[in-house]
Amino acid sequence: MIKQLIQNIEKKDAPIVVGLDPMMNYVPAFIQKQAYEQYGETLEGAAEAIWVYNKGIIDATYDLIPAVKPQIAMYEQFGVPGLAAYQKTCAYAKQKGLVVIGDVKRGDIGSTSAAYAVGHLGMVTVGSKQYAPFDEDFATVNPYLGTDGIKPFIDVCNECNKGIFVLVKTSNPSSGEFQDQLIDGKPLYEYVAKKVVEWGEMTMDGDYSNVGCVVGATYPEMGKVLRKLMPKTYILVPGYGAQGGKAEDLVHYFNADGLGAIVNSSRGIIAAYKQDKYARFGENGYADASRQAVVDMIADINGARAKA
Amino acid sequence: MIKQLIQNIEKKDAPIVVGLDPMMNYVPAFIQKQAYEQYGETLEGAAEAIWVYNKGIIDATYDLIPAVKPQIAMYEQFGVPGLAAYQKTCAYAKQKGLVVIGDVKRGDIGSTSAAYAVGHLGMVTVGSKQYAPFDEDFATVNPYLGTDGIKPFIDVCNECNKGIFVLVKTSNPSSGEFQDQLIDGKPLYEYVAKKVVEWGEMTMDGDYSNVGCVVGATYPEMGKVLRKLMPKTYILVPGYGAQGGKAEDLVHYFNADGLGAIVNSSRGIIAAYKQDKYARFGENGYADASRQAVVDMIADINGARAKA
Numbered sequence: 001m002i003k004q005l006i007q008n009i010e011k012k013d014a015p016i017v018v019g020l021d022p023m024m025n026y027v028p029a030f031i032q033k034q035a036y037e038q039y040g041e042t043l044e045g046a047a048e049a050i051w052v053y054n055k056g057i058i059d060a061t062y063d064l065i066p067a068v069k070p071q072i073a074m075y076e077q078f079g080v081p082g083l084a085a086y087q088k089t090c091a092y093a094k095q096k097g098l099v100v101i102g103d104v105k106r107g108d109i110g111s112t113s114a115a116y117a118v119g120h121l122g123m124v125t126v127g128s129k130q131y132a133p134f135d136e137d138f139a140t141v142n143p144y145l146g147t148d149g150i151k152p153f154i155d156v157c158n159e160c161n162k163g164i165f166v167l168v169k170t171s172n173p174s175s176g177e178f179q180d181q182l183i184d185g186k187p188l189y190e191y192v193a194k195k196v197v198e199w200g201e202m203t204m205d206g207d208y209s210n211v212g213c214v215v216g217a218t219y220p221e222m223g224k225v226l227r228k229l230m231p232k233t234y235i236l237v238p239g240y241g242a243q244g245g246k247a248e249d250l251v252h253y254f255n256a257d258g259l260g261a262i263v264n265s266s267r268g269i270i271a272a273y274k275q276d277k278y279a280r281f282g283e284n285g286y287a288d289a290s291r292q293a294v295v296d297m298i299a300d301i302n303g304a305r306a307k308a
Numbered sequence: 309m310i311k312q313l314i315q316n317i318e319k320k321d322a323p324i325v326v327g328l329d330p331m332m333n334y335v336p337a338f339i340q341k342q343a344y345e346q347y348g349e350t351l352e353g354a355a356e357a358i359w360v361y362n363k364g365i366i367d368a369t370y371d372l373i374p375a376v377k378p379q380i381a382m383y384e385q386f387g388v389p390g391l392a393a394y395q396k397t398c399a400y401a402k403q404k405g406l407v408v409i410g411d412v413k414r415g416d417i418g419s420t421s422a423a424y425a426v427g428h429l430g431m432v433t434v435g436s437k438q439y440a441p442f443d444e445d446f447a448t449v450n451p452y453l454g455t456d457g458i459k460p461f462i463d464v465c466n467e468c469n470k471g472i473f474v475l476v477k478t479s480n481p482s483s484g485e486f487q488d489q490l491i492d493g494k495p496l497y498e499y500v501a502k503k504v505v506e507w508g509e510m511t512m513d514g515d516y517s518n519v520g521c522v523v524g525a526t527y528p529e530m531g532k533v534l535r536k537l538m539p540k541t542y543i544l545v546p547g548y549g550a551q552g553g554k555a556e557d558l559v560h561y562f563n564a565d566g567l568g569a570i571v572n573s574s575r576g577i578i579a580a581y582k583q584d585k586y587a588r589f590g591e592n593g594y595a596d597a598s599r600q601a602v603v604d605m606i607a608d609i610n611g612a613r614a615k616a
């Protein structure tokens with residue numbers, strides 16, 4: 001699946017991914033109103049609102065971008081109807097030719113991770129039938145439980161041509177609390193990175209592995225080191241834009257081949273119309289504002305890389 | 309909420325929790341058949357089968373036990389219908405007076421953890437209305453992202469009288485890969501334990517905190533040390549029975565007050581009818597087999613504690 005993602009990135013010349021994290025206060029009032037008129041102020045109404053909002057953004061940007069990354073928590077907070085909107089969003093994005101990275105951060109003991117792997121990336125058996133319940137192309141995975149929590153995901157990657165991104169160094173302010181702790185003089189995140197390389201060898205797909213990793217844009221010095229430690233690992237980079245990561249900080253997340261990293265922006269794209277810079281689009285033009293923000297983000301990232 | 313859990317434990321004299329992790333191969337054939345006749349071999353059919361199976365077990369055991377711990381992955385693997393069965397199971401168990409520990413192992417950056425916290429333990433706002441989408445009493449949480457990933461859960465614990473169990477030392481074979489790594493001579497899990505104590509002080513509920521932790525039954529020596537490091541922290545103990553943890557190993561997970569630990573068994577209870585020991589109940593008597601296994605587990609744990 002990493003080959004497919006790379007193809008999409010090269011075709012669009014855009015090493016970026018749009019994070020579909022629909023906080024309700026991002027969703028324009030007219031969309032909320034329409035959804036509540038139809039379904040009431042219910043979980044179904046909320047789910048309809050975020051689905052309509054997402055569809056607008058996908059329709060306005062899909063020709064420019066290789067992938068989307070829906071954050072499942074933003075759907076799960078609206079319960080079962082919210083998760084139905086998540087599933088619908090994933091399916092629609094795939095229909096538009098986009099690679100879907102499910103930001104689910106799952107991870108458990110072996111048999112339980114196997115259930116997550118099957119539900120998100122693989123096929124589940126019901127009697128004599130098989131179904132792909134969520135069918136994302138990639139899922140993000142938490143490594144705290146070690147290899148036996150990761151291995152079931154790798155098996156499904158190999159069976160179904162899918163991929164995962166393992167959390168190595170996350171973008172949030174307190175990520176260092178555990179991740180930066182020194183073990184024999186090296187931080188824990190480097191220790192996890194070494195395992196990511198080992199796991200990656202089990203599911204190579206061309207020059208890169210189907211096991212990628214997550215390294216936040218907010219820690220560029222660490223990103224530079226981690227890039228070298230994991231030469232065949234694609235890095236999914238959250239934290240650009242709203243969280244503070246800058247394009248010039250990210251040039252070292254890429255390999256010499258121009259590949260190896262994909263930078264996420266969520267709020268900066270999907271709620272662009274709320275920024276002064278894109279206010280001219282207005283609420284009704286939220287999707288066009290997102291499109292312009294995508295154009296600007298690609299220029300920003302590719303510009304910084306050209307200069308480097 | 310920990311006060312409520314303790315009340316339930318004392319009332320039933322049973323420091324145990326039944327893990328509702330319905331693997332499809334545990335579900336008796338007659339239940340599967342009936343569900344597939346009604347809904348076809350579909351995700352809805354699978355969801356109906358696991359719901360009927362769960363209901364049978366809850367009905368047969370609720371008077372003996374303080375709590376259940378549904379493992380969401382086992383439902384999530386059947387997609388949206390599976391998650392509806394999860395929600396239905398949680399609601400039914402609460403109706404029967406049981407405390408529900410959602411084994412969801414969520415955890416993310418701050419704003420995203422807030423969405424998980426709201427979806428599982430709190431109330432989500434839709435227009436002028438509020439809903440409690442999954443409404444478990446406790447959720448398990450992964451600490452890898454540090455304090456800002458945990459704090460939103462604590463806020464919801466305080467607002468809505470709920471609780472969490474933070475993964476400290478998990479029961480699986482490779483849990484040591486990262487969790488046992490030494491930081492200044494102390495393993496990472498002890499470092500996490502110290503944070504659990506800090507977090508716990510933010511949400512005390514009687515003598516114990518609403519922030520509990522997870523320590524596997526499979527690592528009794530570590531459990532003994534961790535018990536002393538976290539005197540006001542309830543320990544949720546997976547790994548008893550099928551995974552290899554023995555009652556006599558678990559006596560040190562309890563405090564001198566007789567409280568402080570709750571031991572989980574999943575397969576050992578819910579698939580008891582598949583063991584030679586309970587084969588006499590047959591498939592049709594799977595729920596009665598579960599009841600007998602609960603009786604035996606309580607006697608085993610309380611017996612070992614009496615001897616200690």
